[in-house]
Amino acid sequence: xxxxxxxxxxxxxxxxxxxxxxxxxxxxxxxxxxxxxxxxxxxxxxxxxxxxxxxxxxxxxxxxxxxxxxxxxxxxxxxxxxxxxxxxxxxxxxxxxxxxxxxxxxxxxxxxxxxxxxxxxxxxxxxxxxxxxxxxxxxxxxxxxxxxxxxxxxxxxxxxxxxxxxxxxxxxxxxxxxxxxxxxxxxxxxxxxxxxxxxxxxxxxxxxxxxxxxxxxxxxxxxxxxxxxxxxxxxxxxxxxxxxxxxxxxxxxxxxxxxxxxxxxxxxxxxxxxxxxxxxxxxxxxxxxxxxxxxxxxxxxxxxxxxxxxxxxxxxxxxxxxxxxxxxxxxxxxxxxx
Amino acid sequence: xxxxxxxxxxxxxxxxxxxxxxxxxxxxxxxxxxxxxxxxxxxxxxxxxxxxxxxxxxxxxxxxxxxxxxxxxxxxxxxxxxxxxxxxxxxxxxxxxxxxxxxxxxxxxxxxxxxxxxxx
Numbered sequence: 001x002x003x004x005x006x007x008x009x010x011x012x013x014x015x016x017x018x019x020x021x022x023x024x025x026x027x028x029x030x031x032x033x034x035x036x037x038x039x040x041x042x043x044x045x046x047x048x049x050x051x052x053x054x055x056x057x058x059x060x061x062x063x064x065x066x067x068x069x070x071x072x073x074x075x076x077x078x079x080x081x082x083x084x085x086x087x088x089x090x091x092x093x094x095x096x097x098x099x100x101x102x103x104x105x106x107x108x109x110x111x112x113x114x115x116x117x118x119x120x121x122x123x124x125x126x127x128x129x130x131x132x133x134x135x136x137x138x139x140x141x142x143x144x145x146x147x148x149x150x151x152x153x154x155x156x157x158x159x160x161x162x163x164x165x166x167x168x169x170x171x172x173x174x175x176x177x178x179x180x181x182x183x184x185x186x187x188x189x190x191x192x193x194x195x196x197x198x199x200x201x202x203x204x205x206x207x208x209x210x211x212x213x214x215x216x217x218x219x220x221x222x223x224x225x226x227x228x229x230x231x232x233x234x235x236x237x238x239x240x241x242x243x244x245x246x247x248x249x250x251x252x253x254x255x256x257x258x259x260x261x262x263x264x265x266x267x268x269x270x271x272x273x274x275x276x277x278x279x280x281x282x283x284x285x286x287x288x289x290x291x292x293x294x295x296x297x298x299x300x301x302x303x304x305x306x307x308x309x310x311x312x313x314x315x316x317x318x319x320x321x322x323x324x325x326x327x328x329x330x331x332x333x334x335x336x337x338x
Numbered sequence: 339x340x341x342x343x344x345x346x347x348x349x350x351x352x353x354x355x356x357x358x359x360x361x362x363x364x365x366x367x368x369x370x371x372x373x374x375x376x377x378x379x380x381x382x383x384x385x386x387x388x389x390x391x392x393x394x395x396x397x398x399x400x401x402x403x404x405x406x407x408x409x410x411x412x413x414x415x416x417x418x419x420x421x422x423x424x425x426x427x428x429x430x431x432x433x434x435x436x437x438x439x440x441x442x443x444x445x446x447x448x449x450x451x452x453x454x455x456x457x458x
Contacts, residue, residue, distance in 0.1 A: 024389060027366060027415060031385050034367030058384025066390040 009177035102161040103249030109154025114238035119143025125227040204240030
């Protein structure tokens with residue numbers, strides 16, 4: 001039955017997305033399903049039944065003619081070109097695999113850059129205990145540079161990996177019905193998992209301040225504890241940022257692929273209805289960078305002012321602002337005639 | 339044996355469908371099944387042909403469609419013949435009688451000719 005549905009979806013994918021065409025597709029699907037059920041009931045094998053149903057399906061030009069969309073037929077050729085070549089399932093799997101690896105490398109790179117400052121902080125304190133040797137300062141700076149270099153190297157590697165697949169992002173291409181279904185299912189499962197990861201990331205960013213507060217209040221050896229506290233702050237915040245970036249990057253490729261099919265045709269119909277509700281506002285690039293930006297602002301403001309007791313207020317304010325922005329974007333999109 | 343010519347049969351798809359709707363409303367697959375059974379599988383109507391005929395005849399007012407739940411609880415589109423459709427059906431029957439009468443005058447099998455109305 002799945003094969004028949006795929007066949008029908010593929011036949012209709014370049015037809016215009018109108019109520020008449022959708023009705024025709026539903027009716028034909030109903031007839032095929034009835035025929036299939038009866039053939040199976042007569043004792044035919046699944047393959048034989050599918051073969052008979054498909055061989056007796058007929059020709060879609062007949063339908064286009066009677067629906068008055070014959071003028072669409074020449075356009076259909078152009079449309080196929082615009083829709084580009086079909087991506088194979090293997091290609092998509094490879095692409096997703098590489099893209100995720102690049103995402104992981106990128107997030108690790110960001111992490112390395114964030115924790116690099118721990119080098120000088122740690123070495124400065126150790127140097128003080130060792131009698132103020134400038135040797136430790138030098139080591140600290142070296143650690144910083146090495147970590148930043150590692151981070152930059154990670155950015156370059158990730159960029160290279162992405163560049164290999166640039167043709168999928170830039171070239172016009174499309175995916176078939178079963179692939180779209182597979183990707184939608186995957187995005188849905190991942191969405192649950194990764195929204196949890198994202199929340200943990202945000203929580204870590206907020207919680208990163210806790211060790212500093214606790215450790216700096218222990219009076220004995222306060223200098224050492226303060227150093228450990230600030231190092232922990234960077235490490236924890238770094239892990240938080242890593243998780244946020246990774247969870248966003250992980251799904252971006254699959255979502256991008258789902259947007260490949262044009263919304264003017266029946267092929268795009270599936271994608272839109274299936275993903276729009278779930279994706280919601282995340283669709284626009286602007287909102288997808290919202291939380292990383294807030295994190296960045298939070299860290300910058302906090303470090304510049306060192307008013308950690310107040311700056312956490314950024315999070316609740318940002319949360320409210322996010323809702324408002326989501327609603328505004330949705331309304332704008334609806335007014336935009338989507 | 340040569341297969342059926344789709345050019346000739348095309349003009350009579352409507353007639354077959356309307357015939358099957360004369361007594362009671364029916365739906366897509368049931369009609370295609372009846373056609374297959376009545377012709378002893380000599381003619382199997384394609385799904386797209388059937389749907390095109392439905393759409394065309396509905397537009398011409400020969401049939402009307404409505405949704406009904408089948409015994410199995412499945413929602414289906416049923417088609418019912420209209421008065422206009424019955425008139426069109428009678429017209430097509432007369433047309434076929436005439437066509438058959440004309441064409442048969444020129445049909446010969448193994449040199450044997452048939453007169454109109456003569457049984458083989």
